[in-house]
Amino acid sequence: MTNPRQPHQPRQLSLNAFLHDTGHHEASWRHPESSAERAHDIEFYVEQAQKAEAAKLDGVFFADIPGLWAATPYRPTAHLEPITRLSAMAARTEKIGLIATASTTFHEPYNLARLFSSLDIISGGRAGWNIVTTQSEAVARNFSLATMPDPAERYARAQEFIDVVTKLWDSWEDDAVLADRDSGRYFDPDKVHAINHVGRFFQVEGALAAPRSPQGRPVYVQAGSSNEGRAFAARNAEAIFTAHQTLGDAQAFYDDIKSRAARFGRDPGHVKILPGISPFLGDTEQEAKELQQYFNELTVPAYGIGQLESLAGISLGHLELDERVPVELFAGSGDVLDNNRSRLQVVANIVERDRPTLRQLLHRLAGGRGHNVVAGTPLQVADIITEWFENGAADGFNVMPPLYPQLLDAFTAGVVPILQERGLFRTEYAGSTLRDHYGLPRPDSLYAATAAATTA
């Protein structure tokens, strides 16, 4: 369970496949060759995970909210629960990491600790938890809450939630199970610990209802980039999914997180920063750009307008599609949900820099919801990845194919081999856990050193 990478091996990229229905482009499902009829078919996701594993990617990842993605009929808006999906996918794969999003606002820590512990055990140590606090009034109304707690309150709960989950994951020491037929002792009661957590949000006795999982703790992932989100990530996260359109923005974020992590006394090398990248690939740049344009023309403008209005809290009803978007429309937007602030900043930057028409802006956002959408040859995309990786902007990428499986296939067949030739990406898995793939240490149990112990 030690880091399988040798000290003198060059620094290695991490690459996840971010799975998302038929693909990340909002109109992907309308493509004539899309898998629109398979968006809820587990075999479709098993296939993508097997493809990602064949290409030696680090992991697959599902976003999630406990509600509909959006109140719109214009794209797949319903989605299966990710931990159950990944449990099924674990049974049909061997090496690929399995990362599920789950909210600290809408779960009990004991239940969620169990679900991830179980996924880690089922998969032989491949689980990751993308920790979110879920900013959505609509979701709050699915959980008997009249309104969402404010960000400070959500993050306070999230921090205590993680502390409880960590203690539960550690509550069975690694060698607690004896299975000693002769003595009749199945486990050693001195190595199974009540956690006796008493906090502001939770009182949890423990121990967890399962032995310690192969990774000790599933990998802590985080994706928020608000100010609260960054502080939380720097303190807790081992991998951070983020959205940037330019090298400069990504470098600034990278620097900020790494120095914050160091200020928490953490090794910045154990905080992997993985921006999203959504690649349209073609044999020529022209072909790739035409492919992107083809997808953009499949969009339903009413969908993009609705998303933008909801993001910015404004109305766009007065704008024609081919009218230039006024710069002041997104500058200094007032009453914006905190989680949307960084994404809205991306929109404001595009409007200010490029002065697009409304149609052009909708097309810019159709591909990756603020993530970096690129169109080019495999070499061009490999060059972008290499540039960001070698210039302090990324430790790897969350790859967001516009259309599954076709543009995942194009990425693994075209881009991955170039990165491998450059010595930046593995050609074989060196280990078998997600921590192994990311080069993260396996944490000891908090209780391993304690002398006295109580059985739960």
Place this chain on the structure above:
Amino acid sequence: MTNPRQPHQPRQLSLNAFLHDTGHHEASWRHPESSAERAHDIEFYVEQAQKAEAAKLDGVFFADIPGLWAATPYRPTAHLEPITRLSAMAARTEKIGLIATASTTFHEPYNLARLFSSLDIISGGRAGWNIVTTQSEAVARNFSLATMPDPAERYARAQEFIDVVTKLWDSWEDDAVLADRDSGRYFDPDKVHAINHVGRFFQVEGALAAPRSPQGRPVYVQAGSSNEGRAFAARNAEAIFTAHQTLGDAQAFYDDIKSRAARFGRDPGHVKILPGISPFLGDTEQEAKELQQYFNELTVPAYGIGQLESLAGISLGHLELDERVPVELFAGSGDVLDNNRSRLQVVANIVERDRPTLRQLLHRLAGGRGHNVVAGTPLQVADIITEWFENGAADGFNVMPPLYPQLLDAFTAGVVPILQERGLFRTEYAGSTLRDHYGLPRPDSLYAATAAATTA
């Protein structure tokens, strides 16, 4: 999705395999050939499900509490979360039903509705939910509760919980997904319904974050036999797991539940009553009884005494193992947890009828925790099953092998063929869902008939 059984086909048995670590006998893990080292290995459970499927059983079943089974080192007490386990097992099986226990006291209905909907979709319609209210002070302390709600309160919450979950499962009508590339409409907003539930315990807007699952609703299972439990089961359950030691007790329970169900206006044929049976099998009766005795001698008396003390709320410290248990010890026990009352009655009946020593009583209980433990040839066990099935005591059985896989193998190889020869059990699956196997109808969505509809 209609009932695949023809009207004139003889009534058919249902048989589940109740999976439980290394087996249902408390000392099974100490058997030299037990799978004690594999109690948390998902492959072990996949293998049992594949065996059960090869024998054409209706389903596999996991009990659960969100905590340790017991504060004892003397047997496997930790267990993986069942919905994740069954999701993994779904990916490696095709027909067998997958039934998980989950508590209405310690979940949010939106989360649990999603987990079971997802399991039903992943498995192609094989999910069942064993609905429990979890009577355990130790578990309450894992969920920030100082004490358990009383039974009436727990069942009131459970009833509202089921109502919410049912509405969520129905919130997407069966034909809501259009995937219509031409119009750009992925779903029909008139067929996706906010449930707008406002109740005493929950306020839930909906809709669910997933389309309607193959069974419409996973099968509702229930296992409590307190007075509250029976009323709840008769109103809600489609399959009831129960524990009886004698034909007479089972008949009385069967009659009671079927008439209660009729009083709720339900078809009693759609309430399957499935007592537990834990069979020790041998080529001769003598061999089977010796096998049972061998298991009983593997028990750790301190474990059984602890379980019995905790069940009855008394101390047994003054009794010698070979001393006869005084009848008055369990007669009219006072301060007993409601959920334990029916199990304690089983103990009291054994003590009064058979006047066992403490050691003999512990052995009687070691096999099935109050369930019916039998020892005999395959023909003798098939005769018991047939007798109960044909005399108004059971619609089938929850089979509890004392040792997995060996005594499941002995059951499927020895007992099942006799039941098949008698025309009481299928030789091939007629359908592909758990509802098909149990002969239960697929319910229409509550919202299918409504004219007006709102999008969530």
